[in-house]
Amino acid sequence: MDGGEVSAVEEAVEFQNAEGQTLRGILHHPAVTAPGAPAVLWLSAGQKVRQGAWRMNVVIARRLAAIGVPVLRFDYHGIGDSEGDDRHGQFVMDLYGFIQTGGFRGDVSAAAAYLRSRVGPQRLVIGGLCGGAISALFASSRIDDVASLLLVDLPVTISSAARQRYLEDHPEELIRARPGEAETVMTLYFRRLTDPEAWRRLLSGESNYQLLVETLKVRARQRLDTVLPALPARLRAPAEAAIARALPPLAVEPSGDSGADDRARAAGEERNALVAEEFRAARRRGLRMRFLNSSAYEPTFQNFFGAAELAGDPIQLRRQGIDHAVVPDTNHIFSIDSARRSLFESVDELVREATAAARR
Amino acid sequence: MSSEAHGFFDAGAHRLFAVMHGVESSVRRDLGVVLVHPFMEERQDAYPFLRSLSVALAERGHPSLRADLYGCGDSAGEWSDADIDGWVDDVAHCAARLREQAGVRDVVLLGLRYGASLAAAAAARAEAKGLALIAPVLRGREYVMDVLRAYIASEMVLNKKAGVSREGLMSRLDAGERVNLFGYDFTPRQRDGMVSLDALGALAAFEGPTLVVDVARTETAREPAEVAAARAALGDRGVVVRAVEPQPLHLEGKVHLVRADAVRKELLSWMEAR
Numbered sequence: 001m002d003g004g005e006v007s008a009v010e011e012a013v014e015f016q017n018a019e020g021q022t023l024r025g026i027l028h029h030p031a032v033t034a035p036g037a038p039a040v041l042w043l044s045a046g047q048k049v050r051q052g053a054w055r056m057n058v059v060i061a062r063r064l065a066a067i068g069v070p071v072l073r074f075d076y077h078g079i080g081d082s083e084g085d086d087r088h089g090q091f092v093m094d095l096y097g098f099i100q101t102g103g104f105r106g107d108v109s110a111a112a113a114y115l116r117s118r119v120g121p122q123r124l125v126i127g128g129l130c131g132g133a134i135s136a137l138f139a140s141s142r143i144d145d146v147a148s149l150l151l152v153d154l155p156v157t158i159s160s161a162a163r164q165r166y167l168e169d170h171p172e173e174l175i176r177a178r179p180g181e182a183e184t185v186m187t188l189y190f191r192r193l194t195d196p197e198a199w200r201r202l203l204s205g206e207s208n209y210q211l212l213v214e215t216l217k218v219r220a221r222q223r224l225d226t227v228l229p230a231l232p233a234r235l236r237a238p239a240e241a242a243i244a245r246a247l248p249p250l251a252v253e254p255s256g257d258s259g260a261d262d263r264a265r266a267a268g269e270e271r272n273a274l275v276a277e278e279f280r281a282a283r284r285r286g287l288r289m290r291f292l293n294s295s296a297y298e299p300t301f302q303n304f305f306g307a308a309e310l311a312g313d314p315i316q317l318r319r320q321g322i323d324h325a326v327v328p329d330t331n332h333i334f335s336i337d338s339a340r341r342s343l344f345e346s347v348d349e350l351v352r353e354a355t356a357a358a359r360r
Numbered sequence: 361m362s363s364e365a366h367g368f369f370d371a372g373a374h375r376l377f378a379v380m381h382g383v384e385s386s387v388r389r390d391l392g393v394v395l396v397h398p399f400m401e402e403r404q405d406a407y408p409f410l411r412s413l414s415v416a417l418a419e420r421g422h423p424s425l426r427a428d429l430y431g432c433g434d435s436a437g438e439w440s441d442a443d444i445d446g447w448v449d450d451v452a453h454c455a456a457r458l459r460e461q462a463g464v465r466d467v468v469l470l471g472l473r474y475g476a477s478l479a480a481a482a483a484a485r486a487e488a489k490g491l492a493l494i495a496p497v498l499r500g501r502e503y504v505m506d507v508l509r510a511y512i513a514s515e516m517v518l519n520k521k522a523g524v525s526r527e528g529l530m531s532r533l534d535a536g537e538r539v540n541l542f543g544y545d546f547t548p549r550q551r552d553g554m555v556s557l558d559a560l561g562a563l564a565a566f567e568g569p570t571l572v573v574d575v576a577r578t579e580t581a582r583e584p585a586e587v588a589a590a591r592a593a594l595g596d597r598g599v600v601v602r603a604v605e606p607q608p609l610h611l612e613g614k615v616h617l618v619r620a621d622a623v624r625k626e627l628l629s630w631m632e633a634r
Contacts, residue, residue, distance in 0.1 A: 010434070024366055049404060050434075
């Protein structure tokens, strides 16, 4: 089924968080609630309003309602149609930092209480993508009777707004920090050669071609780095010194997954210790958790969290209620057809598990 | 703070989600505004701006209605089942709903990006008394090509290679296939509807007051082709103004809070003159 079927009833709802702010959302009532079915609290990512990228939250909620599962999705305070200070800082990175430190956990708790007040006392499956995942994890200790968490591309780093701002204002430094991106930037520029508007901007001086210049320098340096080691040692040092001013050495960007660590740090990311603390606490409580990652995000997840926190035998982890899956060849928003299916299947599976457990 | 009411209403055969602002607190109710959103991810990213505009209008006594069109946002339907003519019809339903609920006599249709095309196309059906077009997209064929270009660029960033060309995507649409653009199943019917919709013709035929807001990053930036086309369609009618904003209103930017002070000021001052 796709997201368009509305056999169930969808109701515009509002409720208050602990600060008295009115939060607004949509409650999906199934035509008939399936026996033993949990209720699902599906959380939005934070910056996006309650429908999510490509309306994924609507599609997920309608799929679940069609099989007898009630679902609530809503806007956090200050986002979308909900009340509250809409600043969360001036910059998007400030909002990310707010979310990454549990800024919306109170809203999630309020939503869980409201959902139960409307549909009954069944257990809850709570999940979401990115900011939704981290808000679910942070709130889980405050909510009774959570059946499981579905944590999709859980953010495991904490954003440094100052560094990010600086890099956005100085893209040439970003490309120096990530020389592997030079190929992509060049391809995009070559494509523009056929665009008359791009030529007009160049000739009129409207374009900022600093990034292109820096990219060309990075590419030239990459080529030189393949040649320099072939020179005799006595020539190599003076040659290096001669060209270093015009073409400074590149940041080391390790190949393979381990590069994600450096790339993330270059973009101002640091490990978020709070996530590990919350995860360990949830693990001690025996909470069922599934980590579902896009292939695009998996390296960062592993470097900052997974390799340490999910180390060990996967079967043993699974016995503790924890599993981890990666969806291949997909982006962070799971917009590719196969990724959408994997996401839906994962949601369905956790709901089936919770239903089966309730019937036992 | 202005009052607002959230809920669904029947628009022909389906239900649309809408937020109505300023019905309770409005001082004057003779002129209301229907806001028409842009499409795909632009709708999400423009949400704070359109909401802030609704609040500002309500504070000046203009009730407004922001609805999700069929297959968009919280409204009924799948994106892939929606088509252009249906969306134009939805805009007309929104105008009727605003008149009925807020008791306004006249309605202005306000469209952002491709929403401007729909607003212009719906003006006659909705019996609109004015049009406000912000960063308008009025040339459907060019818009489709721009969307495809943006999609290909995003794919290149993800996959480090160009997996498909615009021509390839157009061929798939020609063959009757849907194309997944950023998670939205873009259909041949939508493509054909966008290409064939004569929004500039509708704008030229519209006789009521019209405001076109050219949203630019600098005062001296060149006028975009879309605004030039709107200016040509309007002739000596209508008002074309430039509003300088630090970032586009319909894209995810680095500044979280999009207040769009310049756009709001131009719109409110144009409304005051009505």
